[in-house]
Amino acid sequence: MTTGRGAGRYSDHDVEHYDRPRRSTRPRTKERPSYDDAVSARVVTVDRGRFTLLVGEGAGATKVMAMKARPLGRKGVVVGDRVRVVGDTSGADGSLARIVEVQERSTTLRRTADDDDPVERVIVANAEQLVVVTALADPEPQPRLIDRALVAAYDAGMAPLLCLTKADLADPETLLSTYRSLGVPWVVTRRGGDLAEVRERLSDRTSVLVGSSGVGKSTLVNALVPTAGREVGIVNAVTGRGRHTSTSAYMLALPGGGWIVDTPGIRSFGLAHVQPEHLIEAFPDLDEMTEDCPRGCTHGSDEPECGLDEAVAAEQADPERVASFRRLLAARSVSDY
Structure with missing residues (x-):
């Protein structure tokens, strides 16, 4: 019998020497399921x-x-x-x-949480239109947040x-004059007013509603989609700020066709991900005038x-249009609204 530190664990006569289980030799595969039975769906919340x-x-x-x-x-x-799903798509409880x-x-x-935050947060996908909802009063408009x-x-x-909501409390012209040169379209609403123009702008499109708390987003959503049941908040008389009533983004089908996404009220809109060259491309007439700019030009006023x-x-x-564009450009780094 062999002994010592160099001796093997088993001798030729040990049963374990022959019956020791071997590693599986089943080949691995990189193939993934095809999910041919997957169905298409849309994420609503x-x-x-x-x-x-x-x-x-x-x-x-x-x-x-x-x-x-x-x-x-x-x-x-x-x-x-837009996703593809498998499994139980019956919608039954559980x-x-x-x-x-x-x-x-x-x-x-x-958006990013702050201008120096490198982490981007995706708010909504596959939307065609961004509806910036702002009250003309109660609370006061925040032009920098709009920008x-x-x-x-x-x-x-x-x-x-x-x-622009709450037109029964203030004249919309003061705010509109700031954005007219940019060519931004607008609609004006008032409490109990006709929403025909708003519905026309939203019809057959996917639109995201963003704005501060208390500006009337949820009220607008409930008027456009009577079955929505979105909670409506009030504005604090001391701080002039609204209370967050929506806690997550929610996508709703419009009765006349199209979709709207109601989002929680925002108090910051970080733009660390936005580059000047991308912004100027949104204004083809101005972009054409920057073809001969020096390399690295940001097109700012300085x-x-x-x-x-x-x-x-x-x-x-x-x-005025150039000045308005440069105001938007400056908004990327000015957040104290």
Whole structure:
């Protein structure tokens, strides 16, 4: 019998020497399930890792609860995403489906918590229009917040729309004069007023409503979608700020066609992700005038030899429009509204 430190654990006569289980030799595969049976759906709200989806279109759509499949990893799923799901899509109580694919987004509305925060947060996907809702009074308008929302819209490739509420309390012309040179369309509403123009602007489009708390977003949503049941808040008489009534983004189908996304009231809109060259592209007439700008020109008011200044001097550009664009450009780094 062999002994000592160099001896093997088993001798030739040990049963374990022959019966020791071998490692599995089954080859691994990189193939993934095809999910041929997956159905298309739209994400309407997100709540702590659970997703509410609509499967189907129109009145026949089914509301389905789902989780994200593990193979998606850290890939984000947000309101407005078009996804493919498998599992129980009946919508019955207690049923749960799995999101297995997020389809390519046509637009992505982003913001950062602060201007020096490198982490982007996607608010909504696949929206065509950003509706900036602001009250003309109670609370007072916040032009810098409006500017920042407009910058985010232009950067995302979305059409902007100003929705001025509470016109029964203040004249909208004072605020409109600030944005008229930018060519931003607008609608004006008042308590109990006709919403025909608003409905026309929203019809057959997917629109995101953003604005501070207390400006009337939830009131507007309830008027547009009577079954929405969004909670309505009030404005604090001391601080002049509204109370957050919406805690998460929620997508709703409009009775006449189209979708609206109601978002929680915002008090900051970080724009660390926005680059000047992307912003100028939203204004083709001004962009054309910057072709001969020096390399690295941001097109701001303090840039030497900027093509915008030369165009204004040659009376080829509207000075007010250039000034308004530069105000939006400056809004990227001015957040004390």
